[in-house]
Amino acid sequence: MEFFKNTNYDFLGKKWPFIIFSLLLSAAGLVSLALKGGPRLGIDFKGGALVTVHFVQRPPVDRVRAALSGKLPIDVQEIYGTQDDIIGTDVRDDNALQAATQSIIDGLTAAFGQKADGKFNINASGAEALADRLRTPLQTAGIPMSDLTLQDLANNIMQYRKDHSGVIANLDELSGVKGVTPKVLGVIKQETYPEPFAVVKKEVVGPKVGAELQRKAFLAVMYALAGMLAYIALRFEWIYGVAAVLAVFHDTIITIGLFSLFNMEITLTVVAALLTLVGYSMNDTIVVFDRIRENLKLLRREQLEPLINRSVNQTLSRTVLTSGLTFLTAFALFALGGQVLRGFSFALVVGIMVGTYSSVFVASPILIFWQDFLERRKHRSGGSPPPSAPPSAPKSAARTGRGAAKVGR
Numbered sequence: 001m002e003f004f005k006n007t008n009y010d011f012l013g014k015k016w017p018f019i020i021f022s023l024l025l026s027a028a029g030l031v032s033l034a035l036k037g038g039p040r041l042g043i044d045f046k047g048g049a050l051v052t053v054h055f056v057q058r059p060p061v062d063r064v065r066a067a068l069s070g071k072l073p074i075d076v077q078e079i080y081g082t083q084d085d086i087i088g089t090d091v092r093d094d095n096a097l098q099a100a101t102q103s104i105i106d107g108l109t110a111a112f113g114q115k116a117d118g119k120f121n122i123n124a125s126g127a128e129a130l131a132d133r134l135r136t137p138l139q140t141a142g143i144p145m146s147d148l149t150l151q152d153l154a155n156n157i158m159q160y161r162k163d164h165s166g167v168i169a170n171l172d173e174l175s176g177v178k179g180v181t182p183k184v185l186g187v188i189k190q191e192t193y194p195e196p197f198a199v200v201k202k203e204v205v206g207p208k209v210g211a212e213l214q215r216k217a218f219l220a221v222m223y224a225l226a227g228m229l230a231y232i233a234l235r236f237e238w239i240y241g242v243a244a245v246l247a248v249f250h251d252t253i254i255t256i257g258l259f260s261l262f263n264m265e266i267t268l269t270v271v272a273a274l275l276t277l278v279g280y281s282m283n284d285t286i287v288v289f290d291r292i293r294e295n296l297k298l299l300r301r302e303q304l305e306p307l308i309n310r311s312v313n314q315t316l317s318r319t320v321l322t323s324g325l326t327f328l329t330a331f332a333l334f335a336l337g338g339q340v341l342r343g344f345s346f347a348l349v350v351g352i353m354v355g356t357y358s359s360v361f362v363a364s365p366i367l368i369f370w371q372d373f374l375e376r377r378k379h380r381s382g383g384s385p386p387p388s389a390p391p392s393a394p395k396s397a398a399r400t401g402r403g404a405a406k407v408g409r
Contacts, residue, residue: 007313011360012305012368018361022250029257039260042267043075043088045214049097051087051104052201056169056194058083059112061339067111068104075265077340083165084200097204105199113195120191123167123198127154130192137187153179157188166200217271221252224275228282236289243366244285247358251281255350264343273347280326281355284319285363291315292367304371308364323356 033039043050061076064085068074075088089100105124120133131147131154138145145153156178161168171189174180180188225245232241252274259266291311299307330352334345 005317007316008309009313009316010309011312012309012364015361015365018357019365022254022358022362026250026253026257029254029260032257032260036260039256039266040263041214042265042270045211045217045266045268048204049089049100050201050203051089051097051101051199053085053087053104053108053197054166054200055083055085055112056167056196058085061085063111064108065339068107070107074104097202101199101202108197109195112197114193116193119193121195122157122171122188122192123161123195127151127158130154130157133191134187137191138184141183141187143181143183143187149179153184156180161198167196167198168194169196170194213268217268220271221274221278224278225249228278232286232289236293239367239370240289243363243370244282244289246366247285247363248278248281248355250358250362251277251351251355254354255347258350259343259347262346264346267343269341269344270347273344273351277347277351277355280352281358284323284355285359287315287318288312288359288364292364305368308367312360312364319356319359323352327352 064087065074065076068076068087076085077088087104089104120130122130128151131150134154135145135150138150157168157174157180160174160177164173168174171185171192171194174188175182175185225248228248229241229245232244255274255277256266259270288311291314292308295302295307295311295314299310302310327349330345330348333341334349337345
């Protein structure tokens with residue numbers, strides 16, 4: 001399908017406004033990063049506490065955030081396919097974790113909890129606390145139990161809770177637990193109640209782990225760029241590889257700079273989006289470069305700038321279809337995906353827009369600037385290319401027809 005046929009837009013004639021815009025946007029992002037001491041990192045990278053809460057019926061994540069917003073700085077993420085939320089907060093040690101966990105429980109209880117009426121929350125404590133709570137009521141009800149039997153009963157109930165995602169939704173579920181007779185269940189109902197949520201996991205991500213994740217994330221991006229540079233240098237010519245990698249650097253710097261300007265967190269999902277952006281931008285650039293290489297073989301006497309313009313026009317339909325449809329998908333995630341996907345989708349939306357125009361207005365002009373540099377240096381040395389050889393092809397290509405894909409060797 002082609003939306004555009006036989007177009008002849010002068011893209012490179014308008015390159016300077018885009019180049020200046022890119023320089024200003026990159027500078028603004030770098031200044032913001034410098035003033036803030038780097039990007040705002042998520043708990044994955046800087047360290048902190050992660051508290052996993054399981055709900056019987058998970059409330060909307062915005063209500064969870066609202067319930068905890070006044071307690072402490074938090075980040076709430078839904079785990080899709082489960083009834084769990086991961087609540088992250090900026091604490092560094094076990095004592096602070098206990099206090100933060102209690103603050104989270106208090107906030108969730110106030111927003112979503114049941115009225116306790118002095119009863120024991122069976123979803124909040126361990127077997128020993130449950131046994132202590134039931135000992136006297138069981139004796140009063142005429143159900144004598146030894147300490148060992150009572151402890152086994154409490155352990156069985158806690159094991160049942162653990163096997164059911166850490167939450168007992170209804171006390172009637174316990175009728176099938178070993179040791180829970182109808183009389184025992186009656187005492188349990190009298191003395192306890194099931195809160196509709198429970199903390200099922202607590203962990204602290206230390207600063208060393210965060211630093212290691214930062215290092216690995218940085219290396220992942222660098223290895224991806226190095227591999228692409230090597231491939232393009234072998235497949236085309238080294239200047240093509242340099243141009244493509246500089247364009248990808250341009251896209252990444254602008255994206256991270258916008259995260260800093262909008263005070264958004266860099267998390268592991270954002271790093272995944274950046275790697276996706278690197279591949280997407282590089283693919284778009286290679287499509288344009290491949291058409292340039294084909295046209296260099298067919299139109300050896302044409303000047304490089306109009307030849308690149310022709311190549312961009314010939315790939316315009318493909319660019320609009322792929323970039324447009326991908327952008328619509330990413331924008332839908334950004335608009336409708338909620339807070340959990342906000343960073344990931346924002347990186348994709350920005351990256352697709354910036355990556356599409358950088359293939360035309362950043363990567364392609366680098367080829368022209370390099371060709372002009374070689375021509376000026378050749379002119380200063382007293383040499384000039386023969387009339388039969390276009391500025392975009394080496395002399396040997398004009399005589400033998402080989403090497404037409406190389407720029408200015």
